[in-house]
Amino acid sequence: MDEELHERVRDVIASIPPGKVSTYGDIAAAAGAPSPRLVGRILAEDGQDVPWHRVLRANGTPAPHLVHRQLELLRTEGVLAEGQRVDLRRYRWQAQ
Numbered sequence: 001m002d003e004e005l006h007e008r009v010r011d012v013i014a015s016i017p018p019g020k021v022s023t024y025g026d027i028a029a030a031a032g033a034p035s036p037r038l039v040g041r042i043l044a045e046d047g048q049d050v051p052w053h054r055v056l057r058a059n060g061t062p063a064p065h066l067v068h069r070q071l072e073l074l075r076t077e078g079v080l081a082e083g084q085r086v087d088l089r090r091y092r093w094q095a096q
Helices: 003-014 024-031 036-046 064-076
Strands: none
Touching: 003 024, 003 036, 024 036
16 A cells, blocks of 8 residues: 555544544545555554544444444544444535
C-alpha cells in the first residue's frame, strides 16, 4: 500500500465530526481505497491518534473485539446505540 493512500484514509477518518459515524466502506470510497478491509487494516496498524471509534461496519455495529469500548466512546459524543447497533440513518456522516 502506498503512503499517500494511507494518509488519505487517515485524513478522511480524522474529518468525521464528533457525534457522527461512518462505515469502513464510506471511508474507502471517500479515500479512493480499493476495499473497506484496507481501511480496517490501516486503523488496526495506525489508528490510535484518529477517531477510530467513529468507524463502524456497514450494518452499524462495531467490530466484536471493540464493541464495549467503541460504544462507550460514541455514547460520550451523543451517539446512542440500540443494543450494539448504531442507527446509520440518524448518525451517519459521509465525506463530501
